[in-house]
Amino acid sequence: MKSISEILTRSPLFKGIAENSIEPMLNCLRAREKNYSKNEYIFHAGASTAEIGIVLTGMVQIIKEDVWGNNTILAQLTEGMLFGEAFVIGNTDKIPVSVYSLQASRILFLDKEKTVTPCKAACEFHYNVSHNMLEILAQKNIFLTERMEHLSKRTLRDKVLSYLSDAAQKAGSREFTIPFDRQGLADYLAADRSALSAVLGKLKDEEILDFKKNKFYLIN
Amino acid sequence: MKSISEILTRSPLFKGIAENSIEPMLNCLRAREKNYSKNEYIFHAGASTAEIGIVLTGMVQIIKEDVWGNNTILAQLTEGMLFGEAFVIGNTDKIPVSVYSLQASRILFLDKEKTVTPCKAACEFHYNVSHNMLEILAQKNIFLTERMEHLSKRTLRDKVLSYLSDAAQKAGSREFTIPFDRQGLADYLAADRSALSAVLGKLKDEEILDFKKNKFYLIN
DNA sequence: CTAAATATGTTGTAATTGCAACGAAAGGGG
DNA sequence: CCCCTTTCGTTGCAATTACAACATATTTAG
Numbered sequence: 001m002k003s004i005s006e007i008l009t010r011s012p013l014f015k016g017i018a019e020n021s022i023e024p025m026l027n028c029l030r031a032r033e034k035n036y037s038k039n040e041y042i043f044h045a046g047a048s049t050a051e052i053g054i055v056l057t058g059m060v061q062i063i064k065e066d067v068w069g070n071n072t073i074l075a076q077l078t079e080g081m082l083f084g085e086a087f088v089i090g091n092t093d094k095i096p097v098s099v100y101s102l103q104a105s106r107i108l109f110l111d112k113e114k115t116v117t118p119c120k121a122a123c124e125f126h127y128n129v130s131h132n133m134l135e136i137l138a139q140k141n142i143f144l145t146e147r148m149e150h151l152s153k154r155t156l157r158d159k160v161l162s163y164l165s166d167a168a169q170k171a172g173s174r175e176f177t178i179p180f181d182r183q184g185l186a187d188y189l190a191a192d193r194s195a196l197s198a199v200l201g202k203l204k205d206e207e208i209l210d211f212k213k214n215k216f217y218l219i220n
Numbered sequence: 221m222k223s224i225s226e227i228l229t230r231s232p233l234f235k236g237i238a239e240n241s242i243e244p245m246l247n248c249l250r251a252r253e254k255n256y257s258k259n260e261y262i263f264h265a266g267a268s269t270a271e272i273g274i275v276l277t278g279m280v281q282i283i284k285e286d287v288w289g290n291n292t293i294l295a296q297l298t299e300g301m302l303f304g305e306a307f308v309i310g311n312t313d314k315i316p317v318s319v320y321s322l323q324a325s326r327i328l329f330l331d332k333e334k335t336v337t338p339c340k341a342a343c344e345f346h347y348n349v350s351h352n353m354l355e356i357l358a359q360k361n362i363f364l365t366e367r368m369e370h371l372s373k374r375t376l377r378d379k380v381l382s383y384l385s386d387a388a389q390k391a392g393s394r395e396f397t398i399p400f401d402r403q404g405l406a407d408y409l410a411a412d413r414s415a416l417s418a419v420l421g422k423l424k425d426e427e428i429l430d431f432k433k434n435k436f437y438l439i440n
Numbered sequence: 441c442t443a444a445a446t447a448t449g450t451t452g453t454a455a456t457t458g459c460a461a462c463g464a465a466a467g468g469g470g
Numbered sequence: 471c472c473c474c475t476t477t478c479g480t481t482g483c484a485a486t487t488a489c490a491a492c493a494t495a496t497t498t499a500g
Binding site for chain 2: 064066067068072074085086087088089090091092096116117127130131133134135137138139140141142144145147148149151152153154161162165166168169170174190191192218220
């Protein structure tokens with residue numbers, strides 16, 4: 001079984017910290033490990049916590065239930081990924097999502113205050129952790145803002161154009177490759193795959209863009 | 221003219237810091253102030269920066285231009301509000317939006333590293349600033365995630381139900397008041413106002429919910 | 441290379457939505 | 471109380487999209 005440090009070196013929260021510096025820091029972060037079996041709830045929506053979760057092994061889902069009892073899977077997390085950090089740092093009293101263990105999983109919990117508040121001088125790299133947390137939150141912010149810009153267009157056509165324009169700007173070229181297949185892009189844009197294909201076909205007919213598989217070219 | 225400290229006490233970044241402690245900290249944050257006239261660009265998309273902006277007075281817009289030259293207004297900021305923080309902290313090399321001064325504005329720029337890295341012991345409250353930044357980013361994350369959950373529903377009907385379910389859960393009751401008028405809710409859900417009214421009317425007919433003005437009740 | 445599996449495009453239909461225009465309701469002064 | 475403004479619901483219509491089902495193309499595995 002992999003050691004905790006070994007796994008955490010690959011977690012964004014411990015980026016830039018040497019593996020042998022992690023172990024001694026865990027005490028300071030009040031880390032506690034817990035195992036969950038397959039199909040067990042790690043956290044129930046509506047409860048409170050002051051701990052940030054990290055998946056050490058296994059796989060967990062973030063689930064939201066509406067008032068009529070319909071469940072939506074918001075995310076699926078694997079090794080090294082964080083959960084709950086935004087709610088805990090944002091001081092949400094009742095966390096509105098559940099966390100569910102899809103497979104047998106080892107979860108590490110870190111105390112929020114300890115994680116974001118570097119200790120005076122005791123742990124050399126403790127400061128890196130809070131700094132990494134800032135980066136993680138900022139980058140997630142950027143990602144969410146981008147997707148929101150696309151999703152807030154009224155028509156699928158405009159969503160597609162918004163997404164492709166963005167991709168072109170990032171690539172610095174009117175010709176670029178996207179990291180999605182059609183189904184993936186449809187999901188990202190919250191649309192039906194065949195409707196997406198139709199819209200893309202129409203845009204090609206109108207000579208607004210051209211594409212072959214995942215390679216696109218924006219005309220004019 | 222209001223002093224900088226006076227304005228900053230009302231900025232979320234300086235929450236919990238006494239007004240007379242702000243002034244001495246500004247040096248440490250490498251704060252620089254600059255005035256912009258009406259209709260002047262504060263920042264052009266595609267450039268780089270390592271500074272976080274704060275609107276001291278006036279009003280600025282965050283603008284995004286697509287590859288075809290269409291502009292979208294992403295946000296409009298007033299006194300005390302931050303801009304650029306996610307991009308700067310997230311280490312984005314080329315910032316993809318422009319910042320535009322709608323009116324004559326005073327802008328304060330803070331050095332990212334200095335803002336995020338508390339100094340050893342020099343400024344008593346410097347640590348609060350980086351902690352506040354974490355909270356700001358986390359809360360914005362929550363807000364963005366919530367809206368995305370609604371926007372990622374395929375139909376307007378489902379967007380509406382998703383939003384109202386969330387509102388009910390937050391209120392802790394099936395009866396609650398929403399902070400939007402119809403046009404506001406339509407904008408939030410990226411839909412047409414009259415289409416929203418129609419959907420709400422239909423949901424009422426189907427006895428899935430009831431409403432009068434901004435007061436809603438979810439049935440069953 | 442072939443068969444199977446997967447991904448993409450196409451078609452038809454029903455439903456939803458955007459859009460514009462209008463009328464009713466609610467709210468705010470004077 | 472009335473006028474004015476704003477908000478909200480309704481209607482008709484055109485356009486878009488979801489959805490299902492199928493055809494074609496591409497990839498993968500054997």
